[in-house]
Amino acid sequence: MVEATEMKAANHDTNSPAGEQRASERANILARVREALSVAAPADHGEAAAASSIPAVLPAVGATFEDHVALFQKNAVELRAEFKVVNDASDLVAELKRLAAEAGWRQVATHRGELTDAVCPALGLPTVTAKSGADKRELERCDAGITECDALVAQTGSVVVTSRSAGGRALSVLPPHHVVLARREALVAGLPDAFALLRVRYAANYPSMISFITGPSRTGDIERILVLGAHGPKRLTVLLLATPP
Amino acid sequence: MSAPAVQFHHDADRLATDLRHRELVHTALSKYEVKRDEMKARFQDWQGARALAAATKRKAISQLDRHLEQLARGLEARGTKVHWASNGRQACAIIVGIIKARNARLVVKSKAMTAEEIHLNEALEHAGFEVVETDLGEFIVQLRGEAPYHIVFPAMHLVRGEIRDTFATKLHDAPSDNPEELTMVARRVLRQKYVEADVGITGANFAVAETGMVSVTENEGNARLTAALPKTMITLLGIEKIVPRLEDLALFLPMLATVGAGQLISGYNTMYGGPRQPGEADGPEEFHVVLLDNNRTALLADAEQREALHCIRCGACLNVCPIFRNVGGHTYGTTYPGPIGGVITPHLRGLQDWKHLSYASSLCGACTEACPVKIDLHHHLLQNRRNSAAAKPSWWQKTAFKFFVPVANRRGLWKLVTRGGRLGQRLHPLIKGSRLDPAYCWTKTRELPPVAKQTFKEWWRQRK
Amino acid sequence: MTVTLFIPCFVDLCYPQVGVSMVRILEKLGHKVVCPDEPACCGQPAFNTGYWDESRAVAEKVLDQLKDAEVVAIASGSCGAMMKVFYPELFAGSKHEAAAKALAPKCYEFSDFLVSKLGVTDLGARFPHKVTFHDGCHGLRELHIKDAPRRLMAQVRDLELVEMKETVCCGFGGTFSAKFPAISTAMGDVKISLAEETHAEYIVSNDSSCLMHIQGLLDRQRKPIKTIHLAEILVQS
Ligand code: SF4
Numbered sequence: 008m009v010e011a012t013e014m015k016a017a018n019h020d021t022n023s024p025a026g027e028q029r030a031s032e033r034a035n036i037l038a039r040v041r042e043a044l045s046v047a048a049p050a051d052h053g054e055a056a057a058a059s060s061i062p063a064v065l066p067a068v069g070a071t072f073e074d075h076v077a078l079f080q081k082n083a084v085e086l087r088a089e090f091k092v093v094n095d096a097s098d099l100v101a102e103l104k105r106l107a108a109e110a111g112w113r114q115v116a117t118h119r120g121e122l123t124d125a126v127c128p129a130l131g132l133p134t135v136t137a138k139s140g141a142d143k144r145e146l147e148r149c150d151a152g153i154t155e156c157d158a159l160v161a162q163t164g165s166v167v168v169t170s171r172s173a174g175g176r177a178l179s180v181l182p183p184h185h186v187v188l189a190r191r192e193a194l195v196a197g198l199p200d201a202f203a204l205l206r207v208r209y210a211a212n213y214p215s216m217i218s219f220i221t222g223p224s225r226t227g228d229i230e231r232i233l234v235l236g237a238h239g240p241k242r243l244t245v246l247l248l249a250t251p252p
Numbered sequence: 253m254s255a256p257a258v259q260f261h262h263d264a265d266r267l268a269t270d271l272r273h274r275e276l277v278h279t280a281l282s283k284y285e286v287k288r289d290e291m292k293a294r295f296q297d298w299q300g301a302r303a304l305a306a307a308t309k310r311k312a313i314s315q316l317d318r319h320l321e322q323l324a325r326g327l328e329a330r331g332t333k334v335h336w337a338s339n340g341r342q343a344c345a346i347i348v349g350i351i352k353a354r355n356a357r358l359v360v361k362s363k364a365m366t367a368e369e370i371h372l373n374e375a376l377e378h379a380g381f382e383v384v385e386t387d388l389g390e391f392i393v394q395l396r397g398e399a400p401y402h403i404v405f406p407a408m409h410l411v412r413g414e415i416r417d418t419f420a421t422k423l424h425d426a427p428s429d430n431p432e433e434l435t436m437v438a439r440r441v442l443r444q445k446y447v448e449a450d451v452g453i454t455g456a457n458f459a460v461a462e463t464g465m466v467s468v469t470e471n472e473g474n475a476r477l478t479a480a481l482p483k484t485m486i487t488l489l490g491i492e493k494i495v496p497r498l499e500d501l502a503l504f505l506p507m508l509a510t511v512g513a514g515q516l517i518s519g520y521n522t523m524y525g526g527p528r529q530p531g532e533a534d535g536p537e538e539f540h541v542v543l544l545d546n547n548r549t550a551l552l553a554d555a556e557q558r559e560a561l562h563c564i565r566c567g568a569c570l571n572v573c574p575i576f577r578n579v580g581g582h583t584y585g586t587t588y589p590g591p592i593g594g595v596i597t598p599h600l601r602g603l604q605d606w607k608h609l610s611y612a613s614s615l616c617g618a619c620t621e622a623c624p625v626k627i628d629l630h631h632h633l634l635q636n637r638r639n640s641a642a643a644k645p646s647w648w649q650k651t652a653f654k655f656f657v658p659v660a661n662r663r664g665l666w667k668l669v670t671r672g673g674r675l676g677q678r679l680h681p682l683i684k685g686s687r688l689d690p691a692y693c694w695t696k697t698r699e700l701p702p703v704a705k706q707t708f709k710e711w712w713r714q715r716k
Numbered sequence: 717m718t719v720t721l722f723i724p725c726f727v728d729l730c731y732p733q734v735g736v737s738m739v740r741i742l743e744k745l746g747h748k749v750v751c752p753d754e755p756a757c758c759g760q761p762a763f764n765t766g767y768w769d770e771s772r773a774v775a776e777k778v779l780d781q782l783k784d785a786e787v788v789a790i791a792s793g794s795c796g797a798m799m800k801v802f803y804p805e806l807f808a809g810s811k812h813e814a815a816a817k818a819l820a821p822k823c824y825e826f827s828d829f830l831v832s833k834l835g836v837t838d839l840g841a842r843f844p845h846k847v848t849f850h851d852g853c854h855g856l857r858e859l860h861i862k863d864a865p866r867r868l869m870a871q872v873r874d875l876e877l878v879e880m881k882e883t884v885c886c887g888f889g890g891t892f893s894a895k896f897p898a899i900s901t902a903m904g905d906v907k908i909s910l911a912e913e914t915h916a917e918y919i920v921s922n923d924s925s926c927l928m929h930i931q932g933l934l935d936r937q938r939k940p941i942k943t944i945h946l947a948e949i950l951v952q953s
């Protein structure tokens with residue numbers, strides 16, 4: 008029903024019946040594409056011959072866990088994200104409490120997850136849990152969003168979250184401070200490793216959103232001067248748990 | 253001359269002599285240049301990355317039909333509605349239709365050059381919706397009623413004072429001209445819009461055929477919010493945005509950020525494959541992807557220039573282009589300015605009306621050298637010139653070049669030219685630089701070189 | 717070796733000293749120099765403007781003049797690019813295709829010829845001045861010549877080379893300079909400012925066409941900095 012109304016509106020200026028046009032535009036476009044491609048393009052500029060692999064051209068990443076921690080740290084700091092390695096779950100709680108006290112959090116948001124469940128209640132703050140039907144206005148009023156992640160990428164200082172592993176879409180971008188809890192094995196060397204990890208974890212059924220977050224929200228749109236917190240979080244804190252909980 | 257050509261000449265003449273504008277562009281890009289070079293140096297092999305990116309895009313485009321079908325299948329499998337639009341009018345109608353059917357009023361939009369290309373905002377406003385651009389730069393130019401100045405830095409042409417004044421008149425909120433405070437004004441205004449909006453519209457930088465996803469690159473988080481809060485999400489993208497595999501993004505995301513903005517990777521790179529899935533906390537109930545042709549297939553059909561569809565809209569060719577830097581983005585009068593605009597606009601909007609953009613280049617090749625996907629930009633400009641001259645030669649140029657053939661080829665005539673040159677040179681000061689001067693276009697700002705007392709060939713023959 | 721000189725039309729007419737310098741340098745190195753008597757234009761103006769038929773009519777003559785040459789040394793990077801890179805494209809599919817393809821590898825821009833083909837960098841020249849070097853875009857990006865002129869200048873006694881902060885086009889661009897004079901002039905002004913920042917006395921280049929543009933602006937603006945072709949420096953002692 009919705010569909011029919013929509014297509015009628017979409018085609019108010021044409022005579023062809025609604026659904027038909029959609030189908031035919033698809034066919035038209037694909038036909039034009041095929042027709043165009045029937046003439047081969049001239050030879051390339053020698054790229055195919057020169058091509059190596061993606062990992063071999065991207066920035067170097069080092070070999071050991073320590074290298075990767077150091078590289079992530081360097082990239083994160085450069086991008087004004089905060090990064091800390093903590094030993095165990097109790098250190099994690101202590102660190103969160105320190106952040107809460109320092110910034111005066113009154114209300115936080117999080118999602119159900121092994122790590123978040125293990126530490127968030129200990130904060131003793133009113134907590135909004137991202138779940139189906141949660142109020143976005145409520146989420147907007149929280150001082151921090153605490154999420155898990157799928158990966159940390161040393162090469163770029165990025166945090167990888169998905170709509171399945173990090174409490175949906177808004178939690179990691181709506182509250183003004185995003186706190187990421189990461190397990191040791193989440194730290195990967197490079198972007199190709201992160202995509203490989205996603206493939207292993209989700210290939211059968213990808214979440215509706217995968218986001219590579221690098222640093223707090225930023226803009227340079229006014230005179231190319233860097234300002235943090237353009238729309239999303241002004242602060243991004245990444246806490247890496249060195250041992251399993 | 254076509255109307256766009258007249259406009260171009262008029263604006264170019266004005267801006268090329270505007271020293272304040274020249275300085276502004278220079279300052280805006282100088283920090284970027286340092287960072288860009290620094291990030292390029294971090295790659296183990298930047299030239300190798302370019303080769304790989306070019307080869308990947310070539311593969312993507314050479315099987316575009318298959319990749320598009322694969323993309324659509326993957327998206328549809330997750331409940332996305334995929335729409336196909338042959339032109340801008342259809343795409344606008346589809347999007348207006350979706351919004352109308354939801355009885356929506358407020359639309360938030362993140363940066364999308366494709367939407368600029370089809371004048372989507374006008375169509376939405378005409379249909380009675382409120383459309384709010386959420387990217388800060390786009391928000392500023394929208395408030396001013398201007399087009400984006402640059403495909404990556406929309407408000408590059410403005411200084412803080414101008415932005416403060418814009419906020420003061422349009423938002424009645426402009427505490428100072430401090431960029432941070434101005435940004436926070438925009439943040440406050442736009443936050444409310446995200447929460448209230450019924451529909452979010454985004455563009456996309458890539459579309460992954462294999463997994464059926466669109467990938468959106470941004471720094472501010474505005475696209476993330478646009479895709480998170482409204483009940484309906486619409487993504488509009490050109491059919492050329494394809495990459496074959498998900499892993500290809502590992503290459504393209506850092507390359508785009510490096511040459512596009514001098515960052516190793518942008519703040520948010522987000523792949524969307526569908527509306528909210530079962531078990532996910534939030535996200536739109538509906539996700540629509542509109543695939544736009546709008547003459548991209550015409551460019552595809554030109555095998556010689558097909559690779560122009562490899563463009564990832566990074567803006568690197570604009571930034572290094574000495575013409576762009578002297579005339580600015582608005583002068584082009586197109587969605588895509590600079591070298592890439594000069595190549596593709598004649599294909600997208602008509603060769604004879606837009607060929608002047610292909611001529612407005614010294615063919616220095618800085619663009620080609622900068623392009624991360626190795627598009628042979630300045631040679632494509634030459635091909636557009638050839639095609640336009642073949643289709644519709646200008647009689648006086650044809651005559652001039654025809655006349656030149658025997659002159660260049662025959663000693664007797666060349667001698668005449670030499671003599672004529674020497675004589676003309678003596679008389680020239682009488683009219684030099686005036687409108688009577690046949691060389692006015694040169695002599696208005698430059699001196700002509702004197703004809704030598706003895707040409708090289710005269711010397712050579714004498715010596716023999 | 718017998719070196720055939722290609723002296724393009726505008727060098728013949730306005731900058732004969734560039735050709736003369738080339739002859740003297742090559743003869744001093746012990747090579748036989750030949751040069752077609754007839755005038756010669758590589759056909760670039762028509763080519764760049766899109767009039768390929770007219771360009772071919774001019775360029776065919778060049779193919780004919782140079783068909784027996786062993787090697788061709790060219791006084792301008794721009795014409796060099798035309799002959800080396802664009803002729804094969806211009807004549808693709810025509811009866812002259814083979815001749816164009818045969819000519820391309822024999823063509824060298826002059827500084828590249830000295831360094832890459834002859835393996836010479838020191839010509840015993842002396843030029844006691846501070847100079848800066850302008851890379852003509854065609855030489856730089858079509859022919860990938862960057863080091864050769866610098867290696868030659870490094871051996872010139874008492875010459876001090878100060879590089880400009882940026883490598884940008886001088887704004888000439890052939891017919892572009894006449895079609896879009898304001899943009900072309902603005903680009904030239906940017907170039908001149910960069911050169912002035914180096915406090916050089918001379919702007920040196922291996923492309924006379926760029927120098928024609930830059931000198932034209934300098935003369936009009938009565939600026940003291942001068943232009944000179946690299947060959948003219950290499951011949952001095
Ligand atoms: S043509 Fe190349 S450099 Fe220019 S915007 Fe496209 S990808 Fe970037």
